Amino acid sequence: MRLITYIRNDVQRLGAWIDNDQSVVDLAAASMLVHGNGAGVYSTMQSLIEGGEAPLDRARRLLEKPPVEAIFPTSACKLRSPLPQPTQLRDFLAFPEHVRGCRITLGELMINDAADPEKKRAELNSAKYFDIPAGYFDHPVYYTGNRLSISGDQEDIVWPTFSNFIDYELEWAVVIGKSGKAISNSEAKGHIFGYTIFNDWSARDEQMKAMGGAVSLGPGVGKDFANTIGPCIVTADEISDPYSLGMRAYLNGKLVSSGNTSAMHFKFEELIEYVSRAHAIYPGEIMGSGTVGGGCSLETRVHIGHGDIIKLEVDQIGELQNRVLAPHLDSHNSDSFSKGLMNAMKGAIKA
Numbered sequence: 001m002r003l004i005t006y007i008r009n010d011v012q013r014l015g016a017w018i019d020n021d022q023s024v025v026d027l028a029a030a031s032m033l034v035h036g037n038g039a040g041v042y043s044t045m046q047s048l049i050e051g052g053e054a055p056l057d058r059a060r061r062l063l064e065k066p067p068v069e070a071i072f073p074t075s076a077c078k079l080r081s082p083l084p085q086p087t088q089l090r091d092f093l094a095f096p097e098h099v100r101g102c103r104i105t106l107g108e109l110m111i112n113d114a115a116d117p118e119k120k121r122a123e124l125n126s127a128k129y130f131d132i133p134a135g136y137f138d139h140p141v142y143y144t145g146n147r148l149s150i151s152g153d154q155e156d157i158v159w160p161t162f163s164n165f166i167d168y169e170l171e172w173a174v175v176i177g178k179s180g181k182a183i184s185n186s187e188a189k190g191h192i193f194g195y196t197i198f199n200d201w202s203a204r205d206e207q208m209k210a211m212g213g214a215v216s217l218g219p220g221v222g223k224d225f226a227n228t229i230g231p232c233i234v235t236a237d238e239i240s241d242p243y244s245l246g247m248r249a250y251l252n253g254k255l256v257s258s259g260n261t262s263a264m265h266f267k268f269e270e271l272i273e274y275v276s277r278a279h280a281i282y283p284g285e286i287m288g289s290g291t292v293g294g295g296c297s298l299e300t301r302v303h304i305g306h307g308d309i310i311k312l313e314v315d316q317i318g319e320l321q322n323r324v325l326a327p328h329l330d331s332h333n334s335d336s337f338s339k340g341l342m343n344a345m346k347g348a349i350k351a
Contacts (some may be wrong), residue, residue, distance in 0.1 A: 097293025170295030
């Protein structure tokens with residue numbers, strides 16, 4: 001199933017897409033019309049997830065022949081994040097090529113800023129700075145995101161005025177469907193409710209100040225203000241091979257990033273096993289994959305300005321699109337803007 005959260009007639013509802021996402025079945029209304037009950041478990045995505053397999057199976061049967069009174073066009077509603085307030089939000093660093101790509105950009109900035117660029121390049125090459133650190137492969141790493149700062153498809157992203165470096169992140173995520181602790185790799189798939197697209201927006205200048213400074217406690221406010229999830233949650237049974245999906249990002253309709261879920265070094269099953277070693281995970285938690293290689297402006301060095309539209313695509317899941325609002329930035333002079341970004345990054349490196 002392709003499950004959505006939407007607003008219609010000023011009321012937030014839970015639905016399922018049919019007709020190639022052109023129509024919505026209101027699950028609570030359909031259940032009441034067919035069974036005379038069940039509206040409660042279909043009131044929100046979280047209640048459906050927590051309900052377990054029985055309401056999921058009943059929803060599948062409802063979609064086989066839904067009552068016409070519970071069907072309406074997708075165009076008649078406004079999408080929200082399918083899970084407007086996750087139980088928890090963690091974002092991992094599962095794509096090693098993203099690590100390499102970021103190090104290349106940061107290394108080139110240090111080289112360009114050096115008094116002797118060639119000497120600096122030789123130093124970085126000797127230190128294997130441009131390689132993926134060997135320690136990356138020892139175990140997964142992640143940070144805990146702001147689960148209260150969630151947006152959905154077509155929602156504007158208001159960029160914080162403290163940042164001059166707008167960056168998107170082409171990711172996808174799993175939604176946890178079943179609680180558990182000390183979950184093995186072989187058991188982990190049974191705890192996945194479904195898959196969605198995730199844009200982990202990054203104010204890179206602020207992020208680098210936090211991560212490159214003397215204390216280095218993590219991304220901080222650079223990743224605290226916006227997380228976009230959607231457009232739907234595709235239930236796990238709908239995707240036979242989740243690790244063969246194409247991933248793409250577009251800036252104002254132009255392809256700027258592409259990759260594939262097969263490039264994950266740590267698969268979601270491994271991430272679930274890792275996190276659940278010492279404590280339980282719960283229904284409604286989201287675990288992000290981290291950025292696919294080449295899946296952000298820090299790697300591609302593509303300029304993003306006020307009013308620009310970022311669209312992410314993941315095969316079999318759909319499209320997730322947002323406009324960035326940053327009126328404090330000059331959206332018309334990409335050369336000076338890009339230079340400003342580079343200066344911000346260099347300042348962060350020196351912090």
